[in-house]
Amino acid sequence: MSDNGNNPFKIAQKQINDCADILKLDQSTREALLRPMRELHVTFPVHMDDGTTRMFQGFRVQYNDAKGPAKGGIRFHPDETIDTVRALAAWMTWKVALLDLPLGGGKGGVICNPKELSIHELERISRAYIKAIAPFIGPEKDVPAPDVYTNPQIMAWMMDEYSSMLGKNQFGVMTGKPLSLGGSPGRGDATARGGLYTLREAARKIGLELNKATVAIQGYGNAGSYAASLAESMFGAKIVAVCDSKGAVCCRAGLSSQTIAKQKQSTSSVLNCQGSECISQDALLEMDVDVLVLAALEGILTGKNAERVKAKVIVELANGPTTPEADEILYKKGVHVIPDFLCNAGGVTVSYFEMVQNASMYYWDEKEVHERLDKRMTRAYHEVFDMSEKHHINMRKAAYAVAVSRVVEAMKTRGWV
Numbered sequence: 001m002s003d004n005g006n007n008p009f010k011i012a013q014k015q016i017n018d019c020a021d022i023l024k025l026d027q028s029t030r031e032a033l034l035r036p037m038r039e040l041h042v043t044f045p046v047h048m049d050d051g052t053t054r055m056f057q058g059f060r061v062q063y064n065d066a067k068g069p070a071k072g073g074i075r076f077h078p079d080e081t082i083d084t085v086r087a088l089a090a091w092m093t094w095k096v097a098l099l100d101l102p103l104g105g106g107k108g109g110v111i112c113n114p115k116e117l118s119i120h121e122l123e124r125i126s127r128a129y130i131k132a133i134a135p136f137i138g139p140e141k142d143v144p145a146p147d148v149y150t151n152p153q154i155m156a157w158m159m160d161e162y163s164s165m166l167g168k169n170q171f172g173v174m175t176g177k178p179l180s181l182g183g184s185p186g187r188g189d190a191t192a193r194g195g196l197y198t199l200r201e202a203a204r205k206i207g208l209e210l211n212k213a214t215v216a217i218q219g220y221g222n223a224g225s226y227a228a229s230l231a232e233s234m235f236g237a238k239i240v241a242v243c244d245s246k247g248a249v250c251c252r253a254g255l256s257s258q259t260i261a262k263q264k265q266s267t268s269s270v271l272n273c274q275g276s277e278c279i280s281q282d283a284l285l286e287m288d289v290d291v292l293v294l295a296a297l298e299g300i301l302t303g304k305n306a307e308r309v310k311a312k313v314i315v316e317l318a319n320g321p322t323t324p325e326a327d328e329i330l331y332k333k334g335v336h337v338i339p340d341f342l343c344n345a346g347g348v349t350v351s352y353f354e355m356v357q358n359a360s361m362y363y364w365d366e367k368e369v370h371e372r373l374d375k376r377m378t379r380a381y382h383e384v385f386d387m388s389e390k391h392h393i394n395m396r397k398a399a400y401a402v403a404v405s406r407v408v409e410a411m412k413t414r415g416w417v
């Protein structure tokens with residue numbers, strides 16, 4: 001994930017520097033934005049099913065909380081590094097600012113491979129990690145949520161552990177919880193749904209008819225699978241290729257999201273999906289489609305493959321899937337990139353709605369969540385689009401300009417810079 005040439009935090013810092021140039025920020029403000037405000041590294045023991053005890057390593061980074069409590073997911077991944085978490089925490093900061101949420105940016109991670117853990121081991125790791133970082137988080141300080149390989153059940157265990165440490169229910173300490181424990185309606189598909197609202201707006205701008213559009217989806221976890229079913233139900237678009245960590249499949253006549261879901265459920269992979277043929281994951285990225293959805297990890301489109309991308313629109317549901325070199329190439333080619341921290345902000349936006357509902361002890365219905373989400377995503381999309389037109393910069397740089405200005409304003413008003 002983060003070799004020397006492709007370190008996500010180096011990429012995040014380059015993006016901040018580019019934005020600081022555009023906004024003509026002074027040196028101290030630039031420096032304040034280039035590093036996380038706080039980070040915690042923890043090592044903790046977990047009893048494994050075979051009777052042994054293993055030490056695990058985890059992180060929690062609060063990148064910037066000028067605008068409110070830090071907010072951001074927790075990833076469980078074997079290749080997790082502190083620099084990946086730093087980059088993701090930075091991107092969270094810009095994401096919440098872009099959506100104008102009263103929050104800061106944070107991220108957490110544990111180095112582990114959930115695919116090799118039993119459910120009991122997963123529960124013990126979740127509880128041990130939250131115990132280790134408990135003094136660092138809290139509803140008014142830092143509120144974690146699900147991310148890669150974590151889910152509502154894990155959030156429930158973490159909330160329960162934190163609550164028992166404090167001796168009272170603390171539903172507001174985590175978001176993305178199950179509905180039975182203070183979760184918000186509409187949180188499950190919020191990342192994909194929010195991304196598709198921005199795709200709808202982008203399609204209007206570039207004159208793409210989504211009911212005739214072809215879609216390839218890279219990554220088939222929470223975001224990717226909901227993107228497939230929503231692209232069908234919201235727009236009537238045709239899914240022609242999908243992939244997961246095991247491989248990619250394609251079918252020009254179209255794959256139904258239901259068929260893919262069945263295959264994934266019975267074999268844990270999209271491979272051999274009925275009516276499809278196997279292709280390479282690289283071939284999927286370069287397919288002649290209208291919409292390419294990136295819904296896996298960072299560093300997917302790079303200087304090496306961006307030239308061969310044929311999609312008209314890129315929907316970045318993952319965090320950091322496109323490197324700065326790829327951004328330049330895609331911009332020159334006229335590909336409309338909906339940048340990650342705009343496109344995938346639906347998840348944290350509904351997390352914010354969950355915080356509001358937890359604090360007020362009053363729960364909304366799903367329709368209300370969808371309407372409020374649509375309004376915020378649509379507004380953010382147009383703010384970014386207008387900024388990109390006004391300054392002749394790509395959509396990512398425009399998103400940075402909008403978001404970083406807001407964070408800087410809060411920092412200046414607080415007297416930090």
Ligand code: GLU
Pocket residue numbers: 071072073074095143144145146147148175176319344345347348349351
């Ligand atoms: N992990 C998600 C993200 O990267 C959601 C974060 C949240 O809900 O706090 O945006």
